[in-house]
Amino acid sequence: MMIFKKAIPRRTFLKGAGVTVALPFLESMVPAFAATTGTQSPLRFSTVFVPNGRIMNKWTPASEGAAFEITPTLAPLAPFRDQMLVVSGLNIKAADAIGNEPGGVHARPCASFLTGIHPKPGGAVGVSMDQIAAREMGKHTQLASLEVALDSPEVAADDGSYAAYYMNTISWRSGTTPLPMEINPRAVFERMFGDTDSSDPAERLRRVKKQRSVLDSVREGVANLMGDVQASDRPKLGEYLDALRDVERRIQVAESSSASAEEPTAMERPVGIPTAYSEHAKLMFDLHVLAFQSDLTRITSFMMGREQTDRPFREIGIGDGHHPLSHHKEVQETIALVEKIDLFQSQLFAYFVEKMRATRDGDGSLLDHSVILFGSSLSDGNFHIHNNVPILLMGAGSGKIKTGRHVKYAGQPLSNLHLTVLDMLKVPIDGYVDSKYSDATGPLEGITA
Amino acid sequence: VEEESCAKKILGNLARRAYRRPITDKDLATLLEVYHAASKDEGFEAGIELALQRILAGPEFLFRVERDPANLAPGSVYGISDVELASRLSFFLWSSIPDQQLLQLAETGKLKDDAVLAGQVRRMLADPRASALVSNFAGQWLDIRSMKQASPDPDEFPDFDDDLREAFQKETELFFASMLQEDRSVVELLNADYTFLNERLARHYGVPNVFGSHFRRVAVKEEPRRGLLGQGTILTVTSRANRTSPVLRGKWVLENLLGSPPPPPPPNVPALEAKDKSKPVTMRQMIEQHRDNPACSGCHSIMDPLGFALENFDAIGKWRTTDAYVPVDASGKLPDGTEFVGVVELRKLLTSDPDQFVHTVAEKLLTYALGREVQYFDMPAVRGILREAQSNEYRWSSLILGVIKSAPFQMRRARES
Numbered sequence: 001m002m003i004f005k006k007a008i009p010r011r012t013f014l015k016g017a018g019v020t021v022a023l024p025f026l027e028s029m030v031p032a033f034a035a036t037t038g039t040q041s042p043l044r045f046s047t048v049f050v051p052n053g054r055i056m057n058k059w060t061p062a063s064e065g066a067a068f069e070i071t072p073t074l075a076p077l078a079p080f081r082d083q084m085l086v087v088s089g090l091n092i093k094a095a096d097a098i099g100n101e102p103g104g105v106h107a108r109p110c111a112s113f114l115t116g117i118h119p120k121p122g123g124a125v126g127v128s129m130d131q132i133a134a135r136e137m138g139k140h141t142q143l144a145s146l147e148v149a150l151d152s153p154e155v156a157a158d159d160g161s162y163a164a165y166y167m168n169t170i171s172w173r174s175g176t177t178p179l180p181m182e183i184n185p186r187a188v189f190e191r192m193f194g195d196t197d198s199s200d201p202a203e204r205l206r207r208v209k210k211q212r213s214v215l216d217s218v219r220e221g222v223a224n225l226m227g228d229v230q231a232s233d234r235p236k237l238g239e240y241l242d243a244l245r246d247v248e249r250r251i252q253v254a255e256s257s258s259a260s261a262e263e264p265t266a267m268e269r270p271v272g273i274p275t276a277y278s279e280h281a282k283l284m285f286d287l288h289v290l291a292f293q294s295d296l297t298r299i300t301s302f303m304m305g306r307e308q309t310d311r312p313f314r315e316i317g318i319g320d321g322h323h324p325l326s327h328h329k330e331v332q333e334t335i336a337l338v339e340k341i342d343l344f345q346s347q348l349f350a351y352f353v354e355k356m357r358a359t360r361d362g363d364g365s366l367l368d369h370s371v372i373l374f375g376s377s378l379s380d381g382n383f384h385i386h387n388n389v390p391i392l393l394m395g396a397g398s399g400k401i402k403t404g405r406h407v408k409y410a411g412q413p414l415s416n417l418h419l420t421v422l423d424m425l426k427v428p429i430d431g432y433v434d435s436k437y438s439d440a441t442g443p444l445e446g447i448t449a
Numbered sequence: 450v451e452e453e454s455c456a457k458k459i460l461g462n463l464a465r466r467a468y469r470r471p472i473t474d475k476d477l478a479t480l481l482e483v484y485h486a487a488s489k490d491e492g493f494e495a496g497i498e499l500a501l502q503r504i505l506a507g508p509e510f511l512f513r514v515e516r517d518p519a520n521l522a523p524g525s526v527y528g529i530s531d532v533e534l535a536s537r538l539s540f541f542l543w544s545s546i547p548d549q550q551l552l553q554l555a556e557t558g559k560l561k562d563d564a565v566l567a568g569q570v571r572r573m574l575a576d577p578r579a580s581a582l583v584s585n586f587a588g589q590w591l592d593i594r595s596m597k598q599a600s601p602d603p604d605e606f607p608d609f610d611d612d613l614r615e616a617f618q619k620e621t622e623l624f625f626a627s628m629l630q631e632d633r634s635v636v637e638l639l640n641a642d643y644t645f646l647n648e649r650l651a652r653h654y655g656v657p658n659v660f661g662s663h664f665r666r667v668a669v670k671e672e673p674r675r676g677l678l679g680q681g682t683i684l685t686v687t688s689r690a691n692r693t694s695p696v697l698r699g700k701w702v703l704e705n706l707l708g709s710p711p712p713p714p715p716p717n718v719p720a721l722e723a724k725d726k727s728k729p730v731t732m733r734q735m736i737e738q739h740r741d742n743p744a745c746s747g748c749h750s751i752m753d754p755l756g757f758a759l760e761n762f763d764a765i766g767k768w769r770t771t772d773a774y775v776p777v778d779a780s781g782k783l784p785d786g787t788e789f790v791g792v793v794e795l796r797k798l799l800t801s802d803p804d805q806f807v808h809t810v811a812e813k814l815l816t817y818a819l820g821r822e823v824q825y826f827d828m829p830a831v832r833g834i835l836r837e838a839q840s841n842e843y844r845w846s847s848l849i850l851g852v853i854k855s856a857p858f859q860m861r862r863a864r865e866s
Contacts, residue, residue, distance in 0.1 A: 154598075237512070312602070
């Protein structure tokens with residue numbers, strides 16, 4: 001067994017923590033809702049998605065192996081070089097157009113990003129790998145998974161014959177259930193900690209008991225209804241039952257921990273959506289850390305922008321939208337602007353990694369016990385290429401990943417990497433690779449230690 | 450005991466409204482059970498509170514369930530019940546549950562009477578709750594909702610601020626609401642000679658003598674400004690952050706007014722580039738290259754001219770006669786040879802034969818009412834709604850009533866065995 005005793009750079013952490021954190025995390029304050037006793041910290045898996053591709057020659061290191069050089073877009077991640085694995089040469093095969101499919105050049109790769117399954121226009125996709133993991137790893141936590149984003153899905157544009165929701169999410173609970181991504185930090189906070197302020201254990205236990213009686217009664221109501229509805233409507237009720245199960249798990253965990261657990265007070269309830277992109281992103285990352293630290297969930301998915309987003313980045317002096325800019329037509333000045341956006345998003349991601357590294361978890365840091373997938377579903381946004389997509393893993397996954405390297409593959413499907421990660425998380429991959437629609441062929445060699 | 454009968458009464462009333470149908474003994478027993486779970490320790494109010502939670506979390510409230518009557522041949526088509534019709538009606542017009550009056554008429558079997566139904570529709574449209582039709586139907590159909598996120602470049606448009614953003618949205622909402630309330634012709638969406646302005650918006654449009662922040666009805670004397678195509682919302686949500694996009698505007702007109710959305714571009718379209726790089730080219734010249742490429746020209750030869758006609762409006766809907774010091778060329782020519790210059794002539798073209806526009810409205814309205822895409826087999830219904838509207842001066846009430854009386858709105862198919 002490996003023992004991790006990484007020093008926590010507390011000072012750096014405090015500097016970057018911002019105003020939302022009222023108190024530094026002391027070991028005695030780290031709450032444990034679920035059973036995470038002993039030396040074995042649970043593994044966490046997080047996906048951080050960036051939209052519209054990257055400028056690839058500023059992303060991909062020229063050399064492979066441990067001696068790879070830090071490229072301009074990866075520069076903010078240089079401090080974590082030894083915890084990082086840059087993975088090049090993976091293709092989103094499932095996103096290839098079949099026959100004469102109109103449009104979908106943004107939608108297909110995005111929908112296939114975590115699913116490895118080709119979406120037909122208006123059709124089903126498949127379960128995404130984060131949700132495969134959540135089914136298993138979510139058994140132990142109040143929330144099976146957390147999906148957050150920064151762009152409002154309300155006003156999103158379609159992509160050809162693909163509706164906007166193929167680009168508004170990367171998480172699919174089933175082939176027909178795209179999971180909505182929450183953009184309001186306050187709502188995320190309340191999903192994690194509830195919206196009441198009472199922390200009296202007896203009062204909370206009473207509340208939990210009452211919730212249980214409502215839940216049981218509702219479940220009965222659904223069962224009665226099942227027989228009455230058309231077969232085509234049953235999946236809808238099934239999804240509702242899934243949601244009920246989430247609530248039930250929350251109640252169970254609350255019941256078993258209610259006597260002892262204190263609600264974490266390390267972060268104040270966010271007020272709403274910050275105006276500045278960077279503040280919004282940082283707040284979401286803060287919530288990630290809080291969720292992992294409290295073991296409220298072990299799976300998160302975060303879209304730093306919806307695919308094909310038109311967002312301008314005025315904070316860094318960019319007035320035109322991201323998507324139109326990504327079609328830079330090889331004009332140098334435009335490319336420079338896109339590089340600036342890429343760098344900006346890497347910096348914000350680095351904020352998250354730093355915070356994960358600075359947060360103590362068992363015998364090491366949260367980063368030590370995490371696998372973070374960072375990347376985009378396009379490489380060249382100008383020409384909508386979904387081959388050789390920009391991907392990196394951050395965090396050694398409790399020593400399972402051989403980090404500090406750049407590895408290059410010869411066009412294997414991205415979903416093969418997902419198989420490797422699921423394997424690491426000890427999640428059975430049956431439901432993922434067995435699907436005859438999946439483009440996955442088998443776990444990737446050369447990732448693990 | 451007294452409390453128990455009180456609880457029964459309260460919960461029965463609430464559940465009837467929430468479930469939108471008469472309450473069965475079983476419904477009530479379920480709710481009472483939950484009521485007791487809390488009332489036995491914490492009293493009456495806690496019991497009602499918990500039972501109310503049960504109502505609002507339950508599938509009977511959250512799902513709109515329509516049950517097949519007994520003894521129906523599998524797959525057969527039948528008319529929905531009065532009570533189900535009441536729900537379809539109120540979710541269509543109010544985005545909410547039926548009120549007492551509507552439910553009562555349904556429960557007593559009177560709702561399907563032609564005169565009663567027409568009367569209810571009129572009453573519901575006049576009710577404040579019909580504003581849901583503006584925010585939900587018009588908001589989605591016309592892209593008004595996108596105004597919230599529109600983000601014009603402050604360097605290019607220092608004039609633009611949140612006051613203007615809100616004013617744009619408010620104008621279009623008030624405008625649309627007045628159309629419904631006054632039961633005007635739907636064609637007036639395109640050519641009405643009035644709109645709603647406050648001082649901020651009037652200044653933006655160059656309309657004199659409107660003072661103060663409140664909105665009021667104002668006659669539109671300048672012809673280009675009339676109707677939706679002259680409104681800031683539409684012109685802004687179809688623009689890029691720092692410039693107009695004739696392509697997006699043309700697409701909007703095709704999709705939302707003419708009901709023939711262009712197919713998406715073929716994959717791997719080469720970027721538009723100036724061929725002769727020695728001299729500057731205008732946006733219009735760049736876009737006109739679409740015509741040279743056969744892969745593009747099929748759609749762009751229709752889309753682009755429609756957008757060019759709106760070029761006198763900048764990316765935040767301000768009137769302009771020059772763009773980058775060059776006079777605006779707002780002329781367009783469709784593949785069939787039809788020529789027009791500017792928004793006024795485009796509008797004439799759209800309204801001279803209103804059937805295509807009204808057909809689109811009918812289709813969008815039916816889509817909204819049914820909550821599903823309109824299919825080829827719905828087309829007879831759409832044409833029926835259009836015919837009904839033709840003989841009623843295309844009034845909103847005739848379209849809405851047409852939707853409500855149409856087969857897809859009134860009928861259902863029984864489950865297959």
